[in-house]
Amino acid sequence: MLLIISFIIPLFIFLFFHTLFHQKLRYCSCEICHAYLTSSWRNDFVNLGDWYAHLLRRSPTSTIKVHVLNSVITANPSNVEHMLKTRFHNYPKGKQFSVILGDLLGRGIFNSDGDTWRFQRKLASLELGSVSVRVFAHEIVKTEIETRLIPVLNSFSTEPGSVLDLQDVFRRFSFDTISKLSFGFDPNCLRFPFPTSEFAVAFDTASMLSAKRALAPFPLLWKVKRMFKIGSEKELKESINAINRLAGDLIKQRRLTGLTNKNNDLISRFMAVVAEDDDKYLRDIVVSFLLAGRDTVAAGLTGFFWLLTRHPKMENRIREELDRVMGPGFDSFTASCGEMREMHYLHAALYESMRLYPPVQFDSKFALNDDVLADGTRVTGGTRVTYHPYAMGRMSRIWGPDYEEFKPERWLDKEGKFRSENPVKYPIFQAGARVCVGKEMAIMEMKSIAVAMIKKFETRVKGGSTETLRFAPGLTATVNGGLPVIIQERKA
Numbered sequence: 001m002l003l004i005i006s007f008i009i010p011l012f013i014f015l016f017f018h019t020l021f022h023q024k025l026r027y028c029s030c031e032i033c034h035a036y037l038t039s040s041w042r043n044d045f046v047n048l049g050d051w052y053a054h055l056l057r058r059s060p061t062s063t064i065k066v067h068v069l070n071s072v073i074t075a076n077p078s079n080v081e082h083m084l085k086t087r088f089h090n091y092p093k094g095k096q097f098s099v100i101l102g103d104l105l106g107r108g109i110f111n112s113d114g115d116t117w118r119f120q121r122k123l124a125s126l127e128l129g130s131v132s133v134r135v136f137a138h139e140i141v142k143t144e145i146e147t148r149l150i151p152v153l154n155s156f157s158t159e160p161g162s163v164l165d166l167q168d169v170f171r172r173f174s175f176d177t178i179s180k181l182s183f184g185f186d187p188n189c190l191r192f193p194f195p196t197s198e199f200a201v202a203f204d205t206a207s208m209l210s211a212k213r214a215l216a217p218f219p220l221l222w223k224v225k226r227m228f229k230i231g232s233e234k235e236l237k238e239s240i241n242a243i244n245r246l247a248g249d250l251i252k253q254r255r256l257t258g259l260t261n262k263n264n265d266l267i268s269r270f271m272a273v274v275a276e277d278d279d280k281y282l283r284d285i286v287v288s289f290l291l292a293g294r295d296t297v298a299a300g301l302t303g304f305f306w307l308l309t310r311h312p313k314m315e316n317r318i319r320e321e322l323d324r325v326m327g328p329g330f331d332s333f334t335a336s337c338g339e340m341r342e343m344h345y346l347h348a349a350l351y352e353s354m355r356l357y358p359p360v361q362f363d364s365k366f367a368l369n370d371d372v373l374a375d376g377t378r379v380t381g382g383t384r385v386t387y388h389p390y391a392m393g394r395m396s397r398i399w400g401p402d403y404e405e406f407k408p409e410r411w412l413d414k415e416g417k418f419r420s421e422n423p424v425k426y427p428i429f430q431a432g433a434r435v436c437v438g439k440e441m442a443i444m445e446m447k448s449i450a451v452a453m454i455k456k457f458e459t460r461v462k463g464g465s466t467e468t469l470r471f472a473p474g475l476t477a478t479v480n481g482g483l484p485v486i487i488q489e490r491k492a
Helices: 002-022 031-038 048-058 077-086 094-105 114-128 131-157 166-183 198-215 220-228 231-257 266-271 279-310 312-326 337-341 344-356 439-456
Strands: 063-066 071-074 363-366 384-387 457-461 484-489
Touching: 031 063, 048 063, 048 071, 077 384, 094 198, 094 231, 094 279, 094 363, 114 131, 114 266, 114 279, 131 166, 131 439, 131 484, 166 198, 166 231, 166 266, 166 279, 166 439, 198 231, 198 279, 220 231, 231 266, 231 279, 266 279, 279 312, 279 344, 279 439, 279 457, 312 344, 312 439, 337 439, 344 439, 439 457
Parallel strands: 071 384
Antiparallel strands: 063 071, 363 384, 457 484
16 A cells, blocks of 8 residues: 555656646636635525525626636627537537547437537437437337336326425436436336336446536645545546446347347437447447436436426416317326427426526537637637526526516417527527427427426425525536425316
8 A cells, every 4th residue: 555655656746747837737826716716605505506506697798717727618699609509510519528538428419519429419310310210209208108117107196295306306217218228228217116226326326526627726636546446536447347347238138139120229329320340439428318308307307396386377288288289187198299289388387497408518618719709709619618508597697687487378379389499599499400300200209298297296394494505516417405395186
């Protein structure tokens, strides 16, 4: 042990000064950087995103700089358009981002640029847009609702005082469905009593620890830990090894069973166009879809139901719409795609909930070359530029003085039909060339679950509703402590 320590300390000192002189290690004592480094912002704010939102509201341009992170953060729609559309090629994910998430996502679509990204983007657009895959996805969701979600909720509703973590239920549900869609594999997570899935646990751990890398003011620290396989980096490595092993086994199994025209899962479709000897690339592609399809849907639904418990009038309006479209009563609780297209108020309520609680609270790019944002902010090459949907949903300049209110009506026209907003104002699904290819499928899943639960059950947060949600570090929004609720079956 002493030998290892005597080796690590000189190496750490060498790497520190190498970074200091060659990579411009930053230290800044300005108000923002001091608050970030000392975490003194926690004295006034529950979440980092709330502090950023406060700073961005205070800024005349809705843009700030965090010098110790070499980062520009913006809630200005003009800057979002500049990054995602006007100067798209100057704001790739970048090598810096690829290093942070490379161990988990590899060359997957969310961690790649250039030809690799274009290939996966084109392939994903074709597959997720196909009628057969959409029908397949809807059938998976419908079956999961009927055979697992409803029985679980029924069992808790019959036990007075039983508390259910709704966030955990949504994560289990979406992990089952995205695993079936991606791998043709059923992890059976939403089965009572809830089993522990090695795949899901490894995925959660890897996602959380990868996100902490991105928040570190001094990347040198996690890089040294990774080099020596200690601390959080050892845990991350173990989690990623578990993901690689399980994903690899599923890919090998699918190769053995062979591909047929009946295989609608994404791995089968990708295998048809990816080189046979490149299982690592297949793994990267599908793990990215797992991340997008599992965590974002669960995060969106958690925020939605938390808001509904605080706004029973909106919940009743949704019920009235469900009764009008599907007919009254509790027997029919799964909606067809055609029926869901008629549910404008529910659609508006979901969009409004994601305005306040976006599944992905911020997204970063790295500037290739020096640039000037639309608001006049100067950006040097290599700077991390982040647009912040969580903060954007809390800006009066964008949404008016009632921005804090949960108000689905802001998404409806005079006839009560849903109307969308400019994606640079509401970049929940990104915008421009990187707009989310799975958007329609995610909305279908969220609406399907919402229909079944609102039509059949009363859901209330245990102990009443808190003033705000507390989020844990992660690539997607995860509520600290979950969402404990009491479920009651509705009676005629």
